[in-house]
Amino acid sequence: MHVVDNACFLQDVGGQAHTRTTNSRHGRKMSDSTRSWLIRSQRARRCSISWTRLQTAILATSDHAAPLKYGSIQDFFNSFSPRLAPKTIRNMHACLRTVLTQGKTWGLVRVNPAQGVRLPRKKARKPPVLLAKQDIRRVIDALPEPTKSIITLMVVGSLRIGEVTALGWERIQPDGIEIVERFYEGEFDDTKTDAGRRSIPLDFHGILRAVLDGTWQRSKHRKPGDLVFTNAKGGPVNRRNLLRRHLKPTIKKLGLPATVDFRSFRTMHSSLMSSAGVRPEVTRDNMGHATVDVTQNVRGGKSEWKL
Template sequence: TRRRVRPTTYEAYELNVRRLQPDLGSLQLARLDAAVIQATYDRLLQAGLSPRSVEQMHAVLHRALRQGLHWGLIATNPAELVAPPRPRKREMTALTTAQLQRLLMTTRNERWYPLWVILSTAGLRIGEALALGWESVSLETRRLAVVRSLQRQRGLGLVFAEPKTARSRRSIYLSVLACQALSEHRQRQQPPAASRAAWQDSGLVFANRHGGPQDSGSVTSALNRALLRAGLPHVRVHDLRHTTASVLLAGGANPKVVQDLLGHSTVLTTLNTYSHVTESLTHLAAATMDSVLELS
């Protein structure tokens, strides 16, 4: 499994296995039945584990038992007979166009402004943005290439890794606003002469104050402060990516174009993720049809 999944995914699998081990680790496969698995889930829920966490544990256990079935170690998969908790669908959170404008105006002259612009107009994941090198940016052609991601891995710290999926490797056409923000940022990024000896020239667009990779935790803290100053509701850093999609779709952008921008594997993923936006566009579609077919 380690060779077939991303390191962060493997760490999540390990965490789920450790959580299951106290209840199921000492059992022989022949004694592992649906009742035992269901009782384990119930105990973990009563102990305070979230329904989403238990659902993820079920997915890992179900997959492992399915592999055991393929190998002939068990005759049936007992996880098939278990009803895992179904967590409530997480509400999509995004800034409105007016709120985004307010955030950018409030932070216009601050260090983090270029990052907020890229995250909210180009739709990058935070790991993709923090891994971005200047060699992957062309201000002349207004192009940005996503070729890697920055992750924190247990025991290794911050490391560069492959993007989330094959479709995550993509070329993005930048807005004029984004190009202006990056151009100004590049000019300001050079440290003063007195600090150059300590500067680590990593070539990163969004480096830390010493020139090295930036931890996403600092980005979260910076966004929280910016939202507070701007008098805006709390959103996560990842919600700026949602803001990109919501603003574009609400403005009538082709879902296929939004899919390519975000690096989703299929356009169906985009439509399902932002169904709350696309549903509102049905009114626009109906009005357009009325306008086109209006009889004099």
């Protein structure tokens, strides 16, 4: 959570004098103060599902009627692995630990069960899978719709898979694509990072425009609030189904590395721009990275594109 959100909690719990008076017996409980803090902090969430479960855990542990046990907190965080990234789990733990630490300082709770919890280690990033330019063309040509168009947007436009599945027609402009949200774990949410909220210019070759026009012609859902890529009922497409039914079988049929997935094609955008001599700052903005270093790390260093 952001520092400002923790500050709201401290101000709310501490009151005007910020004393260490125990409020659980006389007036407000820690759970009451925490509820107010959670409402203010919710705007800073990055994953709606993990936020909801974290909120439940904080309220449970902040209420004196609920037992404060190390084991229950450990089980809570164990339940997220390996579905959530280690960094996400660690950020959730940091939030809970901060709340309970301050509650202990002011006498609102006796112990902080979040201390000493074993968290998953940060996994080493696998080296990105880089395909030759001709292999990318083979994959795109062999894919059925809508995966063909989705992959093209990722390679040429640098969109994340969650950004593609959340893309609405109202975000398609004459000269670019506005990225303002993503579809993650079954819910619409903010972009992955602040820098991820961006405008991607259409390419000079007309590839992105052709993909969008073709998708428009095939779609039965064309209202401004409709999604660009939909299932039969107009809802978001299921990326796991597309991966299992379209992308993986195509990769196998073409004899390409089995580890290629949706993320691989976004990585390929960075390498393609580098090999074409595009300035790193332009690629950084297209991909929604905060710094050029992040963009270069995603690419994995030296480009292996075969032109």
